[in-house]
Amino acid sequence: MNIKPESTAVVVVDMQNGFCHPDGSLYAPASGEAVEPVAEVVSKARENDVQVVYTRDVHPPEQFDDAHYYDEFERWGEHVVEGSWEAEVVDELDVRDDDKVVVKHTYDAFQGTELESWLDAHQIDDLVFCGTLANVCVLHTAGSAGLRDFRPVVVEDALGYIDEEHRDYAVEHADWLFGETVTRDELEFV
Secondary structure: OOOHHHHHEEEEOEEEEEEEOOOOOOOOOOHOOOEEEEHHHHHHHHHHEEEEEEEEEEEEOOOOOOOOOOHHHHHOOOOOEOHHHHEEEEOOOOOOOEEEEEEEEEOOOOOOOHHHHHHOOOOOOOEEEEOHHHOOOOOOHHHHHHHOOEEEEEEEEEEEEEEEHHHHHHHHHHHHHHOEOOOOOOOEEO
């Protein structure tokens, strides 16, 4: 698979304390286990001068007060509240000053954010996705990328999930409908 470093970004989705740390309110063990594989993907990106983008799912406490239908607090309980420890990226991942950090308020990191315009301004066409949850924020953001004419590539063994079948579904769906999938070993920037 040919992924050009100069026109690619690695997108690390929601690797935050609330999802990946055992004390997080929505901790999933597989999300915690994904920290090391995600760090490997980030390391490979840095070695090849590939831009790294981190998304952070962050909810103002009042975000869903007037919701008609979309209410994540109702579905998941209160989580990754703005300004909280839960909303921070896990310490094991090295977020650097030259990384782009996108704060999002929905499953899709393109919805209501500057992500698309930032990617366009940096002439990035290909997006390599890793992070958590595979079938929620990763899948929705990767699908949204494809609809916006970015090339989404999902790193199937650098994903967090609640149930393994959820990850399998996300990987199969991404590969079938809008993108490509690779393993960490297959991922090469050339």
